[in-house]
Amino acid sequence: MFYYLDLIPPGVCNLLNSSTIYSNNEVSLAEVDIYGFDYDYTLALYSNALNTMIYNTARDFLIENFKYPEGIRKYDYIPNFAARGLHYDIQKGLLMKIDAFHYIQLGTVYRGLNPVPDEEVLRLYGGTHHVPLHQVSGFYGKVSRYGPKVKQFMDIFSIPEMTLLALANDFFISNDIEYDPEHLYKDVSVSEAIGMVHIKGYMYKWVMQDLEKYIIGGEETYAVLHRLVSHGKKLFLITNSPFSFVDKGMRYMVGKDWRDFFDVVIVQADKPHFFNDCVKPFRRLDGNGDLQWDKINSLEKGQIYKQGNLYDFLRLTGWRGSRVLYFGDHLYSDLADLMLRHGWRTGAIVPELDLETRVVNTEQYAQSLTWLQALTGLLERMQMHRDSQSMEVLQEWLKEREELRLRTKNLFNPQFGSIFRTCHNPTYFSRRLCRFSDVYMASISCLLNYDLSYTFYPRRTPLQHEAPLWMDQLCTADAKPSLE
Numbered sequence: 001m002f003y004y005l006d007l008i009p010p011g012v013c014n015l016l017n018s019s020t021i022y023s024n025n026e027v028s029l030a031e032v033d034i035y036g037f038d039y040d041y042t043l044a045l046y047s048n049a050l051n052t053m054i055y056n057t058a059r060d061f062l063i064e065n066f067k068y069p070e071g072i073r074k075y076d077y078i079p080n081f082a083a084r085g086l087h088y089d090i091q092k093g094l095l096m097k098i099d100a101f102h103y104i105q106l107g108t109v110y111r112g113l114n115p116v117p118d119e120e121v122l123r124l125y126g127g128t129h130h131v132p133l134h135q136v137s138g139f140y141g142k143v144s145r146y147g148p149k150v151k152q153f154m155d156i157f158s159i160p161e162m163t164l165l166a167l168a169n170d171f172f173i174s175n176d177i178e179y180d181p182e183h184l185y186k187d188v189s190v191s192e193a194i195g196m197v198h199i200k201g202y203m204y205k206w207v208m209q210d211l212e213k214y215i216i217g218g219e220e221t222y223a224v225l226h227r228l229v230s231h232g233k234k235l236f237l238i239t240n241s242p243f244s245f246v247d248k249g250m251r252y253m254v255g256k257d258w259r260d261f262f263d264v265v266i267v268q269a270d271k272p273h274f275f276n277d278c279v280k281p282f283r284r285l286d287g288n289g290d291l292q293w294d295k296i297n298s299l300e301k302g303q304i305y306k307q308g309n310l311y312d313f314l315r316l317t318g319w320r321g322s323r324v325l326y327f328g329d330h331l332y333s334d335l336a337d338l339m340l341r342h343g344w345r346t347g348a349i350v351p352e353l354d355l356e357t358r359v360v361n362t363e364q365y366a367q368s369l370t371w372l373q374a375l376t377g378l379l380e381r382m383q384m385h386r387d388s389q390s391m392e393v394l395q396e397w398l399k400e401r402e403e404l405r406l407r408t409k410n411l412f413n414p415q416f417g418s419i420f421r422t423c424h425n426p427t428y429f430s431r432r433l434c435r436f437s438d439v440y441m442a443s444i445s446c447l448l449n450y451d452l453s454y455t456f457y458p459r460r461t462p463l464q465h466e467a468p469l470w471m472d473q474l475c476t477a478d479a480k481p482s483l484e
């Protein structure tokens with residue numbers, strides 16, 4: 001019997017492709033009959049114009065409400081300054097990238113807009129560039145007043161926040177004004193200026209007033225939902241955003257009947273607490289979005305529910321285990337609990353893959369990385385030669401290796417490099433991504449490239465004790481591991 005391939009998945013060619021779905025764990029879509037989605041940055045992707053608006057409004061709030069110096073207004077948003085997953089030392093006012101082993105990547109520490117020299121970083125952290133666990137923000141990336149002082153920014157929405165912190169620090173430093181970085185952090189953060197944009201609903205208003213400007217990729221969202229439903233899949237939505245906002249966006253992307261696609265719709269869910277508290281009951285909203293107080297004994301199609309918790313959700317729907325695949329962009333508040341406690345399959349939305357795979361595909365990156373690997377292999381083998389001539393060569397190679405590392409880093413983002421790697425190691429972000437997601441992709445539209453009975457097989461990448469020697473790896477750059 002012959003089967004014809006309807007869809008050839010993008011991963012089968014040699015180049016990386018941003019339409020590919022990458023897997024950390026084997027997932028068979030044939031087993032999945034329920035698809036769940038977060039809304040912001042999962043179903044709805046936003047243009048950079050939104051970051052600029054968030055930044056401008058929070059900056060002006062500092063000036064108008066907290067009487068920050070007028071000079072800060074001159075600082076415009078810098079679109080590609082910060083990146084997701086960075087850490088911020090609240091007391092020292094430093095933005096930096098940390099690797100999976102809690103080491104700061106030297107060369108990626110910024111005070112304001114300027115890099116901090118390596119020697120100073122070492123001095124500031126007691127002679128090391130390791131940040132101990134108790135100083136790093138907790139499991140959900142939150143920091144408390146008395147808690148850790150190094151916060152990780154995991155939210156895509158936090159990019160304007162990091163940029164505002166950097167630019168405000170820069171203003172105070174370059175104008176020689178004494179200030180307390182901890183206060184600055186508090187004034188900028190989610191509890192004040194940035195939070196005001198969200199809490200007062202400014203962001204919702206801007207998006208609703210100009211959907212075309214802020215929402216991107218709506219047709220693809222429609223196509224994905226339509227395809228899943230027409231294959232008999234059940235869909236649900238769990239979002240922290242309010243109904244009026246989600247409704248407006250979904251009408252724009254999917255059409256006025258968008259709710260017909262979904263079996264359950266939950267708004268203002270208060271994730272991550274939705275996934276780990278079993279306290280808040282579900283509430284129903286009527287057609288006008290007004291709160292009803294009737295007891296919820298079932299979650300019905302066509303209704304809108306607010307708050308609730310996952311335990312009640314599981315009890316009322318019976319949707320458990322690997323029949324369910326949930327997509328979200330926030331590794332902590334969307335995916336961590338589902339992976340660690342509840343056993344749903346998880347899909348991480350990482351829009352940054354778009355740019356990063358484009359860089360990895362360039363000739364320049366491939367050449368630099370191949371030479372970097374070869375050079376490291378040479379260093380490893382030649383280090384036992386102690387005569388002066390060899391030592392000189394080794395020193396030259398070490399210097400060249402540093403230059404190569406810098407060059408490959410700068411191809412991604414001149415300040416912080418790739419969000420997935422420090423020079424060689426996975427980043428703190430990358431490790432969490434592998435831990436909390438079964439599959440990851442640039443956007444849900446990648447699903448359109450796969451048959452709905454496709455199985456994602458993660459590539460078997462060698463462990464350290466299985467790895468071949470450096471020199472044998474010349475043709476297998478780390479982004480393109482050999483198939484065994």
Ligand SMILES: [Mg+2]
Pocket residue numbers: 038039040041042328329330
């Ligand atoms: Mg989201």
